[in-house]
Amino acid sequence: xxxxxxxxxxxxxxxxxxxxxxxxxxxxxxxxxxxxxxxxxxxxxxxxxxxxxxxxxxxxxxxxxxxxxxxxxxxxxxxxxxxxxxxxxxxxxxxxxxxxxxxxxxxxxxxxxxxxxxxxxxxxxxxxxxxxxxxxxxxxxxxxxxxxxxxxxxxxxxxxxxxxxxxxxx
Amino acid sequence: xxxxxxxxxxxxxxxxxxxxxxxxxxxxxxxxxxxxxxxxxxxxxxxxxxxxxxxxxxxxxxxxxxxxxxxxxxxxxxxxxxxxxxxxxxxxxxxxxxx
Numbered sequence: 001x002x003x004x005x006x007x008x009x010x011x012x013x014x015x016x017x018x019x020x021x022x023x024x025x026x027x028x029x030x031x032x033x034x035x036x037x038x039x040x041x042x043x044x045x046x047x048x049x050x051x052x053x054x055x056x057x058x059x060x061x062x063x064x065x066x067x068x069x070x071x072x073x074x075x076x077x078x079x080x081x082x083x084x085x086x087x088x089x090x091x092x093x094x095x096x097x098x099x100x101x102x103x104x105x106x107x108x109x110x111x112x113x114x115x116x117x118x119x120x121x122x123x124x125x126x127x128x129x130x131x132x133x134x135x136x137x138x139x140x141x142x143x144x145x146x147x148x149x150x151x152x153x154x155x156x157x158x159x160x161x162x163x164x165x166x167x168x169x170x
Numbered sequence: 171x172x173x174x175x176x177x178x179x180x181x182x183x184x185x186x187x188x189x190x191x192x193x194x195x196x197x198x199x200x201x202x203x204x205x206x207x208x209x210x211x212x213x214x215x216x217x218x219x220x221x222x223x224x225x226x227x228x229x230x231x232x233x234x235x236x237x238x239x240x241x242x243x244x245x246x247x248x249x250x251x252x253x254x255x256x257x258x259x260x261x262x263x264x265x266x267x268x269x
Contacts, residue, residue: 001172001175005172005175005176009175009179012179012183013179013182013183013186016182016186016187016206017186019186019190019202019203019206020186020187020189020190020193020194020199020202020206021190025196025198025199028199028202029202032205032206035206035209036209039209039212039213042176042213043212043213043216046176046216046217046219046220047219047220048216048219048220048228048231050228050232051212051216051228051231051232051235054235055209055212055235058235058239059205059209059235059238062239063205063238063239063242066242066243067198067201067202067242067246070198070246070249071198073250074249074250074253084195084262085262086262089192090192090193092192093189093192093193094189096188096189096192097185097188097189097192098185100181100184100185100188101181101182101184101185104180104181104184104185105178105181108174108177108178108181109174109178111173111174111177111221113173113221113222114221114222115221115222115223119223120220120221120222120223121220121223122223123223123224123225124220124223124224124225124228125225127219127225127228131225132225132228132229132232135225135226135228136229136232139226139229140226140229140230140233143229143233144233147233147236147237147240148236150236150237150240151236151239151240153240154239154240154241154243154244155243157243157244157247158243158244158246158247159247161244161247161248161250161251162247162250162251
């Protein structure tokens with residue numbers, strides 16, 4: 001455990017809290033983008049370099065920009081609107097979240113690493129694209145193909161959903 | 171290595187995301203909370219990959235990232251399509267399917 005772990009943990013929790021608590025949707029989106037960038041550096045620290053860059057490029061780059069674009073498009077920066085038909089759900093939220101955390105923490109707390117750190121680090125080859133590629137394209141090939149098909153369908157669905165209704169053929 | 175520290179961090183972020191998912195009323199902010207939860211799960215996967223020295227969990231995390239991208243694309247398209255009809259992005263206003 002070094003200074004990086006501590007600072008990254010504090011920043012992750014702070015930006016995560018801002019992302020779920022901010023009254024302004026733009027502030028929440030920016031806090032979440034910062035969360036993703038720090039998460040990318042944490043991935044690199046945990047020997048997942050390729051995933052760290054993917055996290056920054058896909059999450060902080062593409063997904064959060066898409067969020068901010070839609071917020072701006074719809075002028076939807078307010079978090080609270082009108083009467084609340086489910087007040088009990090919001091009252092219970094902190095308790096349920098705390099229970100969830102306690103359950104997960106109870107499961108994680110006695111975790112003992114099966115390998116010593118140096119052996120595990122050597123087996124990961126730094127988690128670069130060269131190391132991850134063969135795993136994805138051999139052992140996980142069908143999963144990768146399925147996810148690729150899903151992404152294609154999602155792209156088509158996204159375009160079809162926002163197409164103006166009853167528009168004449170061009 | 172500090173596996174337990176990162177696992178607890180992932181649990182805390184997951185709980186924060188769940189809190190946001192229960193607390194938020196705008197679809198956009200709800201989706202953001204779900205993204206936070208997916209990301210926390212990814213942190214857990216990568217910590218376990220580091221502990222076991224296994225690249226398989228990193229492959230799974232990559233698939234989660236791709237799934238999140240697909241989910242956001244469809245989710246935001248739905249938000250925009252619904253906003254055109256309802257002039258609102260509050261989930262409570264979407265309790266009936268009648269257009």
